[in-house]
Every structure is written in structure tokens, then in C-alpha cells.
Amino acid sequence: MDEKNLNLTLKIWRQAGPTSVGSFQDFKVSVSEDSSILEMIDDLNNELEGDGKEPVTFESDCREGICGTCGLVINGQPHGPIPKIATCQLHMRNFKNGDTIWIEPFRAKAFPIIKDLMVDRSGFDRIMESGGYVSVNTGGVPDANEIPISKDVAAEAFDAAACIGCGACVAACKNASAMLFVSAKVSQFSLLPQGQPERYDRVQKMVMKMDEMGFGSCTNTYACEAECPKGISIKNIARMNRDYIKARATSENLEV
Template sequence: MKLTLKIWRQKSPKDKGRFETYKVEASPHMSFLEMLDVLNEELISKKEEPVTFEHDCREGICGTCGLVINGQPHGPNKGTATCQLHMRFYKDGDIIVIEPYRASAFPVLKDLAVDRSAFDRIIQAGGYISVSTGAPQDGNAIPIEKDQAAKSFDAAACIGCGACVAACPNASAMLFVSAKVSHLALLPQGKVEAQRRAQAMVRQMDEEGFGMCSNVTACEVECPKEISVTNIARLNREYLSASLGSEV
């Protein structure tokens, strides 16, 4: 299939950036990123600079890839990361607009790659459990209700890709932060530091310059792991009770 791609090119963070149009020939068997690889090989053969985009596992599990394709982070398919989008969903003659995630907290590094270290700093602020890692305990030593464990698992599925921020009209990171807080807050081991964690991570999230949540729910729609906004409600509760009732 012959495709027209309108891709955002930006040499560096300071460069203003612009859209460039390319034509590429792709087979329906290719994945979206393979199609971009084909484009890049053509550009290199013409001694031009290839399009920079982030990727790693190409399996939908690492959270590295992230392109906004025709206005949707990770493209049109539900619960699917960019690397798992295949060209059979497109047809000959299609025009595809490819942009990087847009948020003040995610400055563009080059072309389609953005700096998502803000997420790393949020995790460093409190997204962990402090335990002495000696010999592992017996798995059943600490009882946990099955539904709690299931909710925690669902929240833990978050791969930190940032599509939620990209999708949100306010560039809010609430879905991400709430997934990370929920994942730990629902587990007995996580309850010990729950209040400290909620406050510290929200504080860091605010410092990074993310927007505020208006419950638009575009995040849940675009999330490749289908994380639910019920986690946001949980973070709101955790934060409120921590603010009002924590020791510190």
C-alpha cells in the first residue's frame, strides 16, 4: 500500500519544528514501526536524517514507544501500544499524521522522541515499598483478599508510557500516578507507607507541571493497558485522607 505520512520533525529541543511529508510503500504484514524503519532506510540511502522515534521491546510491554497517530496516542486500536499496531488496519492511499506526545512536562528531544523523565522522578519520589530484601517470604504468609489483589494487578499493568498525558486535554498525569499509587496502596506491604507515598508522588507530579484532572476520561480510552479511572478516584481518596490525617 502506498501511504502519505505527515511527520513532525524537530532537530533539537530548541528547534521550532515542522511537519514534513513523506511517501512510503508498506506491506499489510508490517507493523507500524517496521513501516517507519522502511522509511528511515530510504532516507538514509538518500543521505538524509532518519526520523527519530523511541522503541524498545516492540512487544507492547515496556512502555517506551509512543506516537500520536492521527490524533490518537498509540493509534486507533483499543488496548494496543504503537508497536503492536499493524499496517493491515490501513489501506492504500491513506494519509497518516504522526506527532510526538504534547505536554509541557514532556519536552520534545528530537522529532518524535520526548523526554519522559518526569515519570521517573515521580516514581523516585515514592513509587516503591521500602522493605528489607532478605529471603523471600512464603507467598501465602500475608493474606490478601482476592479482589484486592486483582485490582492491584490491574493497576500494576501500567507500563508508564505516558499516553494518558498525551491524550488528556489538560496533560494531566493522574491516571499514571493513580495506577502506581493504587497498585501499592491495595497491598498490605504498601499500606505501611501509603500516606507518605500519596503525598510525595502528588507533590512531584505537580512540580513537574502536569495539568489537573477534570474527569474527561480520554486517558482510559487511549491507555494501551486499559487502566481504569477508578484508580484516579482512589488516589483522590488516598490523597485526601493523607493530607488530613497523616502524622507528618
């Protein structure tokens, strides 16, 4: 195992609480190149705990890149240097012996830091609650095959629906915009026949909530798409904009 170990310097963001002043703390670690970056922090934490020191707070769950819980900015990039993976899938063989690695939380006004690398992304849930669904009740629905959907449309809706809600798009954007996240959900439903009855109402509600939660505007830099671990396309943003403009042009809801 030893010949595959890397000696690294970590600079990790430490912040005791939401209103505390944070700073980078240095750690020296030796890690197997087969480990993931989160396993490296597990090991570091186990050592810190053994020494009676406060471990680094960070979040993760499935460690398979699907739950969207983990999210670190590694050397300045959300989820690190390798495209189309989540932080938990970043393995140490992508680094070199002697490297220094900077590890920070996702930073955005709408994602306040709770502690160290843990942030509050509940703004995403509030947006989803504002309209990220088809309003059908349980029961009383037609047979599944009574709603035929062409393979291409289904595939496109799936690609939008693959978003894991990690927030890397917000962290990557200089405006901390949530347009990629919101447009992925809006697109999934605006592509599918099931989403049509609420199509224009939905897009207005979700965009309004997005603004209210403090996310910034989109200025088309495409950083979100570049950093998205699931490769969600910015085509979704264009689709959402079209729906939004159409909705606003015909909206009777003039005061908002």
C-alpha cells in the same frame, strides 16, 4: 506480497532539537499490510539513510507492547486508532490504500521534545523515586505465603500494576495530567497489605512530585482511560483522591 501493499502519504513531525521550531514533513511510502507502523518507519529510515538523508528519530524497544518505550500520536490519537494497543502493535492492515497518516510525538509541557518524535518522559521516574515503592530491604522478609491476599484484591492490584509507563494518558489529556499514571502505582500499593505502612505518606509525596514536574490537573474527561494501551481504569484516580484527601486531612505537614 505486492497485492497486499498500501500506498500512503505520511506527514511526520520533524524537529532538530528541544528549542528548534518543528514542522510536518511529507513522505510517500509503499508498505505491506502485514508490517507494523514502526516497521514502516524503519523501512523509510533505511531509504533515507541510503539517500544520505537524516532518518526520523523515534523510540521503541520491545515491540510487543510491554516496555512502554514507543509512543506516537497517530492521526491525533496516542498509539493510534485501535484501542488497547501500543504504537508498536499497530499494523498497517488497519489503514486503507491512499490514506494520509499524521504522525506526531506525545505533546506535553512535562514531556519536552528531544528530537523529532523522541520525548523526555523522565518526570515519570522522578515521581516513582518520590514514593513508588514499598520500603523493604533485600532479605529479612517473611515467607511469601505468610501474606495471604484474596484473589480479587490481587487481581485488582495487578490490573493497576499493568501500567507500562508510556505516557499516553498524559498525551491524551487536554491538561497533560499524569493522574492515571500516578494513581495506578498508588492504587497497587494501597490495595495490597504490603503497601499499608506507607500508604498515606506515599500518596502525598507522589502527588506533590507530580505537580512539581509540571503535569496538569485532572478535570475528569476520561481521555486517559480511553487511550491507555493497558486499559488502566480511572477508578484508580478515584481511589488515589480518597487516599489523598484522607492523608491531607490528617497530615501534620501543614506548610506544603
